[in-house]
Amino acid sequence: MLDAAATLTQDRQRLELSALSAPAVIFTVAMIAFPVVYTIWLGFQSFSSTGKQSFVGLANYSKLIVDTEFWHGLWVTIALYVLSLVLQLVFGIWLALVLFHAKRLPGIVRSLFISPFMMPPVVAGMMWLVILDPSLGAANYILQCFGLPPSEWLASPTWVIPTVALIDSWQWTPYVALIVLGGLQSLPPSVYEAAQIDGASPFKTFQRITLPLLLPTIVTAAILRSVDLLRFFDIIYITTQGGPGNASNTLNIYGFRVGFEFFNIGYASALMLTLTAIVFGAVLAFNRLRGAVAW
């Protein structure tokens, strides 16, 4: 009898708690679900240049398959992603090691090292646009001081992707370094003491101990940067707007132009949903990798 009463009370409490939290849960779900569902719905619509709307089923997705600009955008997105991610992971790990070992480095210097990622990307883009201007910028002046030929940087179809990748890496390598530094600080000292006793060289220690133990942290950093890099927009828009020609026209920039400059919101939604699927795919792949390297 008593048990039944207690269960009833518990059920009632649970119901009350659910009722109290329901508005917040409904609001949060609606805030996340509505834009996604709306974008999916838009992907099945066609908007003419004058804003007239009609249901077209999967036509936007079949158009995407034969759209050379889409495939070019996908290639640019992936090229920029791979190049930037590699640069940021390599230099991020290196910077983290420097900060980890240089324990006497004053706090202000440490803060300076990690400050770029605190800068708004629009400001970073404007700053680099000025620095890399082939006529007026400091970059070519410095190159010429060392007797090197000037470069067209962002204005060269060949160099624009490496240059944009460098700008993004300048900004986000410290962020990767900060994550890796956290991982380094959590590694067990006993393993290093054992390696020292066994006479392992610093390189061997890094190769056989630090790197394998850091892998889960590195993969986490890679996941975080992957999501950002595949959605990369601001710096490209500020510096090149997808140019010269369409050399830096990523899927994001292409989708933005289709949607907001040419007013074809339906096709832009289809493009963005495809990009979202790619981002999810990359995150899932990295998550599996993280599971495999966990210790």
Place this chain on the structure above:
Amino acid sequence: MNARMFAVRAAVSVLAVAVVSAEVRAADFNWKKFQGKTVTFLANNNPVAQALLTYKSDFEKLTGMTLKVDGYQEQQMRQRLVTVMNAHSDEVDVFMTLPSREGEQFAAAGWYADLSAMAKNDVAKEYDPSGLSQALLKAATFGSKLTSMPMNIEGPIFYYRTDIFKKCGIEKPVSIKDVEAAAAKIKACDSVVTPFVSRGLKPAVAYTFSNMLHNIGGTYIANGKSNLCSPKGKEALDTYSRLLRDFGPPGVVNYSFQQISALYRGGRAAMSFESSNELRTVMEGGARLKDTALMPFPAGEAGQVPTVIGWGMAVSSYSKQPDVAWYFVQWATSPDVQKKMALQGIAPPRPSVANDPEYRKWIDEEPVRKQWQAALDVLATKGSSEVGYPIVANPESREFIGQAVQDLILKQKSVDQACADADRALDALIAQK
């Protein structure tokens, strides 16, 4: 009395009645009619809006209304507008628009309220709608709808360094060929300075390229098809891209007005083909005040057909208070406000303001301002508002013009290939309804 005379007399009588009734209405005009109301203005944060909004409090004092300003950079303003209009929202009453760019598109989408009746019937005595540039009013009329009222007049003009021309023994260019010859001479005479600079950034190219195309005698469309591969079209593409490739600054494919003005103002370009609006920026610091001359872009085979455009103020068709919004549009495009803006370097779209003694005094203070006004007078009388293709998808058409020019600057395609690729894409745009 014959039938013709009767008709003339009848027409004169009707006109007289119309004028008298308009005057009566103007005399009845009350700026405080909508006291207490709020007007929301979606503004492009450019020098035109900045100059106008200096007098925001004057409007609020005159009308007793509140002006809520929603200001963004140009592209962001359009994004906001597209979102608001697609949602059929009434949150914007008045917005800035470029009829030469988006006029066809916005008019076809039904986003503009028709201002014809309000501009005729609901005006203050001093407003004088017929005093506004007729070319710009025409450019803002789609079908029979007057979609916006002109805020300014602008277009690309030719800035050149008189000191460098003198040093290199070059006469003032009178033709496009002279510009190219001058650039070649400057390249040989002064290796430090960039001989010629203009727009190379893909979406920005059409603004200056259109002037070149029209001067050469080309047209964008012939017989309903894109005409870039016509001999004149190819000549324009070739000349424009050759000038930038051979005599422009490195990285010119990323150049729009900011970079061009910075280069010229810094004394690192001898000739610049850029917007008349950039005068204030170019003259900032005063370094270029005494060594610069201005004129419309030199003539081609078809003479001088400069590009002339202007920002306009439109009332949203979804505004729930178009009559209230009209009061703001009227105030902002009135002779008094346009005179004040003109004294800040915003070229007025009213000949009466351009002839105002106070404005003339400001113009006469510097020779360069005189030349600027003279160039604008040519733009106002001879100008064409065709920037890119006169079709609904005008903004997209500019992309393909820019792409063709960039392909040539970067030597990625031959002229034949670049114009053929552009024509193919543009024909598809023209065919779109």
